[in-house]
Amino acid sequence: MVSFSKQNHTPPNRQISVEDKIRIQAKALGFNQMRITNTASFIRDEKAAIQRIRKGFMGNLPWYTEDRVHIANNPQFLLEKAKSIISVSMSYYVEQEQSLKKSVPGKVARYARGDDYHIVMKKKLKILLSKLSEITKTPVNGRIFVDDGAINDRAVAEKSGLGWFGKNTNILTSNYGSWILLGSIIIDLQLTPDKMLKKNCGTCTTCIDLCPTGAIVGPYILDSRKCISYLTIELKGIIPRNLRNAIGSWIFGCDICQDVCPVNKDIPNTTVPEFSPRNKNYTISDLLNLLDFNQDDFSKKFKNSPIKRTKLEGLKRNVCVALGNAQNSKAIPKLTKILNEETYVIKIHAAWALGQIGGSTAYRALQNAYRKEKNEEVKQEISLSLKNIELRSETIDLVIFKE
Numbered sequence: 001m002v003s004f005s006k007q008n009h010t011p012p013n014r015q016i017s018v019e020d021k022i023r024i025q026a027k028a029l030g031f032n033q034m035r036i037t038n039t040a041s042f043i044r045d046e047k048a049a050i051q052r053i054r055k056g057f058m059g060n061l062p063w064y065t066e067d068r069v070h071i072a073n074n075p076q077f078l079l080e081k082a083k084s085i086i087s088v089s090m091s092y093y094v095e096q097e098q099s100l101k102k103s104v105p106g107k108v109a110r111y112a113r114g115d116d117y118h119i120v121m122k123k124k125l126k127i128l129l130s131k132l133s134e135i136t137k138t139p140v141n142g143r144i145f146v147d148d149g150a151i152n153d154r155a156v157a158e159k160s161g162l163g164w165f166g167k168n169t170n171i172l173t174s175n176y177g178s179w180i181l182l183g184s185i186i187i188d189l190q191l192t193p194d195k196m197l198k199k200n201c202g203t204c205t206t207c208i209d210l211c212p213t214g215a216i217v218g219p220y221i222l223d224s225r226k227c228i229s230y231l232t233i234e235l236k237g238i239i240p241r242n243l244r245n246a247i248g249s250w251i252f253g254c255d256i257c258q259d260v261c262p263v264n265k266d267i268p269n270t271t272v273p274e275f276s277p278r279n280k281n282y283t284i285s286d287l288l289n290l291l292d293f294n295q296d297d298f299s300k301k302f303k304n305s306p307i308k309r310t311k312l313e314g315l316k317r318n319v320c321v322a323l324g325n326a327q328n329s330k331a332i333p334k335l336t337k338i339l340n341e342e343t344y345v346i347k348i349h350a351a352w353a354l355g356q357i358g359g360s361t362a363y364r365a366l367q368n369a370y371r372k373e374k375n376e377e378v379k380q381e382i383s384l385s386l387k388n389i390e391l392r393s394e395t396i397d398l399v400i401f402k403e
Contacts, residue, residue, distance in 0.1 A: 013197025015315040019192055021135045022086065022128075031088040031183075031271050032176055035160035035194045039075040039082045039186065042155040049152075052221070061234060072152045079143050084191040085184055086128075087153070087160040089139065090121060092275040093179035093267045105326040106282030106319065109229065110179065112306040114275035117181045119304060121146045125183050132187065138174055142187035153182040161194040162280035167219040168257040174199075176357075177264035181293045203321040207257040212246040216257065228254035232318045233310050238348055238377075241384075242319050245356075250284065251318040252307050279307060282324060287319050288334045316342065317349045324353030332357060336365040347373075348381045355385025363389045 016024075019036060026034035049069040058064050071077050075085055092111050111117060125144045132140040145151045155170050157163050163173040163180070170178040201219075208216045215226035228250050231239050239247070258264055259344040270276075279302075282290070293301070298312040310318065316338070323331040332354065340348040353368070354362040363386065370382045 002321050005373045010057065017192070018136055019069060019299065022132065022191075023090045025131050025135065026088055026128055029128055030090060031124070031128075031347050032091050032171065032180070033087075033089045033126060033162050035087050035157075035158060035162040036191045037085050037087065039085060041076075042073040042152055042159065045152055045155040046049065047068060049073070049222070052224075057217075057221070057225065059230055059235065060237075061224070063284075066397070068150055071150045073155060075151060075156075078149075079141070079186045079188065081141075081188040082186050083188055084193070085156050085160070085186050086191075087156045087162045088121075088125070088128075088183045088185075089157065089162055089173065089176065089180040090117070090124075090272060090275075091176040091180050091181070091267070091270045091331065092117065092272070092302060093176065094269050094275065094277055103249070104281040105249050105284050105328070106251045106287045106322045107249045107255075108251060108279050108281060108307065109255050111181065111257075112252050113277035113279045114188035114272075115278075116304050117275070118146050118306075119150055120272065120274045121181060121183045125185055127189075129185055130264055136189060138189070140187055140189045144182045145186075147182065151184055151186070153184050156184050157182050164197050164199045165220055166207065166261065166263070167201050167205065168211075168216055168261070169220055169222045169245045170258065170287075172199075172201075172261070172263050173373055174263075175268075177267050178258050178261060179264060179267055201263075204262060206260050206262065206282035210260045211257055213243055214235035233267060233314070236311075236314065237345055241352070244349075244352060245325060247318075247321055249322050251287070251315065251322050279305060282322075284328050284330055285322075287323055287326075288331060290319050290335050291316055291338055294338060313343055316346045320346065320353045324349075327357050329357060329361070331360075332362050332365065335362075336369070339365065339369045344375045344378050347375070347378045351381040351385050355388040358389045358392055363393075 002275050009014055023034045046069055049068050050215060052058055053066060076082050122144060129142045129144060145153060147153060156166055157171045165172040166172040166178060171182065172178050173180060211227060213226040215223050217223045224245065231247060232252055257290050293312060295312055302308040323335065335350045339347055351366060354366055366382050366386050370379055372381050373382065
């Protein structure tokens with residue numbers, strides 16, 4: 001990757017190109033990188049995405065269809081007379097405080113600790129698009145995308161030379177690693193495209209080897225159904241039992257494959273104030289407090305935050321899993337309460353958490369809940385948790401529960 005400082009250096013007596021003028025404007029708006037590509041189809045990427053769908057690797061995402069993939073990888077469908085695509089990135093990396101580097105009961109992915117990047121970047125991209133006509137002295141039409149529209153932004157970033165694909169499927173950059181957020185503008189203006197980078201991950205397989213759920217099933221192939229980010233954000237409903245322990249303390253997203261990546265070392269902190277953390281990692285007390293939230297509490301605390309995407313039920317579900325993995329007995333009273341009061345999805349994960357914490361108090365809470373519960377899925381989960389405690393009850397005085 002060529003830095004802005006190098007790209008923007010203009011020798012004496014040479015006129016600044018339109019492309020460099022756009023780069024200067026992008027930098028002024030806070031974008032760390034800006035590259036350009038054409039609107040030719042991303043044939044390789046379309047084939048790979050369709051293969052993932054057909055293998056079931058996309059999980060339960062009804063909107064992610066083969067038709068959508070076809071459009072996303074053919075930019076000319078997205079804007080009449082499309083000629084160029086501007087690809088930008090914005091770093092969101094903030095080094096953790098020393099106290100947060102220690103093991104904590106509830107963790108949030110770095111990108112979700114500040115304001116919602118969709119809002120932040122779209123606002124800046126709208127300004128950049130509006131400046132294009134001023135820079136070029138001609139009307140410019142365009143469409144803006146920030147990870148929420150029908151365009152393959154990672155393919156755009158790779159083809160433009162902004163970065164290269166890592167084996168964890170993230171885009172990697174020389175100066176900012178994969179701690180970046182991507183945006184694209186398709187325009188009807190012909191610009192000189194940049195060259196792709198001749199970089200790759202070589203023989204490194206660290207992200208594959210250290211993914212706790214085995215979600216990276218091969219280089220550049222992600223099985224979303226096993227990915228902690230998918231499980232804690234996109235998945236609606238019940239997290240598979242066999243993956244709950246591997247989720248550990250993540251309550252929203254996951255950074256493991258980025259934290260272990262050698263390219264992601266010694267990254268400078270973001271200069272974007274909106275990405276300063278406001279949603280840090282959570283203590284046991286913080287997690288227990290989240291279980292008391294109603295919809296108004298949730299909407300107020302996570303306004304303009306990426307965390308709102310998981311919705312209240314999803315967040316409480318994730319908190320239950322984190323509490324179960326923390327195995328802290330302080331959580332038993334609150335888990336017992338929601339086991340009797342919440343939706344069946346939250347009840348199932350509360351029952352699982354009590355089974356992980358174990359002990360006679362958790363056991364009796366599960367017994368009582370089983371007798372009152374009418375939902376068969378919840379009863380089945382309670383039964384499994386009771387048996388789990390029984391298997392570990394050598395030093396605990398239990399009155400074995402009989403269904």
